[in-house]
Amino acid sequence: MIDSQTPCRDLEVLSCRPGSDPSLIDLVLSAPGWTCKPGQFVMIRPAHWGVELVWPRPFSVCDVSDKGLRIIFQTVGRGTRKLAELEPGQKVTVWGPLGRWFRIDEARPNLILAGGVGIAPFVMLARRERTDNLSMLFGHRLDLEHYPYDEIAARIKSEAMQQKTPADIAQFETVLSERIKALAGVGQVLACGPEPMLKVVRKYCLLHGTDGQVSLENRMGCGVGACLGCVCKTTAGDYVQSCVHGPVFDVRDIELGV
Amino acid sequence: MIDSQTPCRDLEVLSCRPGSDPSLIDLVLSAPGWTCKPGQFVMIRPAHWGVELVWPRPFSVCDVSDKGLRIIFQTVGRGTRKLAELEPGQKVTVWGPLGRWFRIDEARPNLILAGGVGIAPFVMLARRERTDNLSMLFGHRLDLEHYPYDEIAARIKSEAMQQKTPADIAQFETVLSERIKALAGVGQVLACGPEPMLKVVRKYCLLHGTDGQVSLENRMGCGVGACLGCVCKTTAGDYVQSCVHGPVFDVRDIELGV
């Protein structure tokens, strides 16, 4: 998992563009010289940031190749709002790839459950050679064109549901439950999205006995296992660093509260 | 001195250009809607600054008209380096004009003594209608073309001396002394520049009994007389705020150390 040839490096911003919705930013950095698995992430801190914000920020690798490292993020707070102001040519310190990835079961159906910007890690997943056993259910708040949904839907069977009202959310939960139930014993789900959605996914996986993996987005201070700020409670009762032991966990291994 | 119609306002950056030397920046903001006297200053704080640097920064008004507010500054620390990154369209909070100005003696010769970027306030002074009783001696470290020297020299009799070595500095001090002595009882000097130069000017003014005004560049927290951080010791032994009672002081009113 850890490649000693990939320490921390300064990459150059190639582009930093708001999508059709200005709160979603598509950031491309120069090629980092490594590749990674879907679900792994990087820590990012612009070289010119002062010390007002002391932490780097974690983001899933949306895609990586010799053309560059792509990240898709939503502006939710001070850090992401500052990141959104990056301009081509500026330097960004990046370390990664970090953490554990989504493990595909080649023999059985794998259903991707993506919520909002949680779709990011699945862009590179959809680029894999074998996609016949992959499908995706995507829940989203903004209109579909704001997300990289089409890139994925062009390669794997995909379906999207928009949530605008509480009724939509309840409806999405019902569909999640049905799909998870249908996969019990025959396949697995791979989920990334807001924490409330992950809780629902875990609940139904356990209820129906379906295999599932979820990617957590705990607050992170360091990304390398040192600060112990990002821990997740395991079913064994321990706290483990989600930056090292996750962010992708088997639903059976962790607790998530309700 | 105080115009109740000129509170604090957000101006737009029209241009922010390094001069031929990258450590000297020529900043033009949109017109503030006021005019001022040479030697007055403004406090500046870009609207997008976070809270890492808590203070605004004081700068002499280099020029102001309905075309804009011009400032020339040198990058010496964290604040000025950040200011140098301003881009057209960004908003900058400005309050001013602040403080007391250079008082011209219309009846007698007025010799400007400018050191380095201390030349800034004299750009607008040189634009006044009557310039026959004005002349300037300019001491500078960088090559002359980096400063707005020509703009001034085009209108008033000017002379420049470059200081590159300690010998140059000693030579400059000698010339300063001679010019100040020559004006004893017949004219006055108006000085703006680094503190060591101002100390020299004050010393020779007192020694030769020449009238003189100096513009201090004390560290400032607020610019409005409230923090008491910018005080200057008067010959009466009091501390007075240089942002309100200065920055331009009569050499006879203040102490400057040695």
Added chain:
Amino acid sequence: MDQKVQLGPLTLKNPVITASGTFGYGLEFMRYGDLSAIGAICLKGISLAPRAGNPMPRIAETPCGMLNAIGLQNVGVEKFLKEKLPYIPAGATLIANLYAQTPEDFGELAGIFSTEDKIAALEVNISCPNVREGGVQFGQDPHMAAAVVGAVKKRSGTKPVIVKLSPNVTDVRVIAKAAVDAGADMLSLINTLSGMSVDIRTRRSRLANVVGGLSGPAIKPVALRMVHQVAQAVNVPIIGMGGITSAEDVLEFILVGAHAVQIGTYNFMRPDNAFRLVEEVRVLAESLGIESWDDYRGTLQV
């Protein structure tokens, strides 16, 4: 929303007060806003005799904060009453900030202000250094704090007495309780944290006084923690401060138990900040559905 707050005997239009030493005598800010729109103005610390203050440099910028060692420069109470107070527009709610080096002098100052109609309340600054051997302050010793408060209360007449606490203590609740037991009508906190900044090239402190007081956003977490602790330890209104630079920050202090707040270093960042904040606080409170400060204050779930 009606922003009014009641601090014991003191009624304020809104919870935004400007902090002592950061808003001059109010006069300096008249061109930037309407002084009577602010909850109250805490005046620069005033002593019996005029004080010249410390030599320069007196201020230094630090990460998200600043140090000051002004040394309580002020014109003295007599000159203040004659040359400053009359010019502050009626309508502004004024709080005098008292500084002295002995309990007796504190009492005398309180006596003088007790008869000034324009002064709504007295704030007692017991965080002044160098009042006895070893640099311990009134505000660092519960007995000395109580002595000062007692002396002030004896002479303060009907003026509410606010005691301003130092954060440079092991347990702020101990001093808070001592001040309340000695008769404090209210507490305000925090004053600055003692700190230093040095220049590695000149090998000198950036302050002539060597040590100074740290203020600004850097200290907000410490201030919030202390306000929270004190709010649970005493039963008088609390005025919280330390690093406030937004409406959100104001609500944080009220959430942990403050009745009102003071704005210090933020006044330097832009001279009309206090005026703007009054309005921003109202807008934010309304957006959160807060109908009165009494409903929101101290509702932190722990």
Added chain:
Amino acid sequence: MDQKVQLGPLTLKNPVITASGTFGYGLEFMRYGDLSAIGAICLKGISLAPRAGNPMPRIAETPCGMLNAIGLQNVGVEKFLKEKLPYIPAGATLIANLYAQTPEDFGELAGIFSTEDKIAALEVNISCPNVREGGVQFGQDPHMAAAVVGAVKKRSGTKPVIVKLSPNVTDVRVIAKAAVDAGADMLSLINTLSGMSVDIRTRRSRLANVVGGLSGPAIKPVALRMVHQVAQAVNVPIIGMGGITSAEDVLEFILVGAHAVQIGTYNFMRPDNAFRLVEEVRVLAESLGIESWDDYRGTLQV
């Protein structure tokens, strides 16, 4: 310039030490640099029994700083010695950071580490909360501090003992002297300042533990002031820390009297920062004409 520093019995290649709790067991940073190039590595706090630590959330970002309430999660000394220590490359200078709730347990921990060849020194964390009524800490009471230091010194054999001081005190010199009188070979300071951060919408603290420890650039002025005070009050080597994020900051601490420094929160900003700093400190010192740390240390002109 030879960056070597001598801290009493302890020799370090250079004055840059990574601070406890911010550099894991060193292992987490092996891919980012050569552990043996750093002056020393202070390991994450270790207790006799494993500790699960506090519930989430445990960290919050604040202006120029962060709060943590990890709750000293660690695998316990036994597992540490079996599963972590053997994997840390020889060549790295290691300092064990000890945490316990009684002087006896501190002594027992010291006894265990006293025979570990790979451990160069012991750092005693006496800033741990909740060891007796009212949340007062060993580090806030000179008698309790002395009791812990005494217990550790009795069992520490030839290992130098560093006592890590809390900044949450009225006068840090009192605790510093008590620790030195009780036998401390060195002092390190500061640990985190007690602070809070709250969310005005959820009306909850941003830390499940409500209160946490403030670190990062925000606290640097307080740290410098305390190191300066302690350096003048005691005669043992001092390790300074609090908010260091540059070579310049390192020299500031040495200027006010520190023999060495620790780097905490800065390790999070970029995992190779400590490694880079070793070199940057050398370059800066040379540019200032500093030939040995002994010549520069404590030369602040006051």
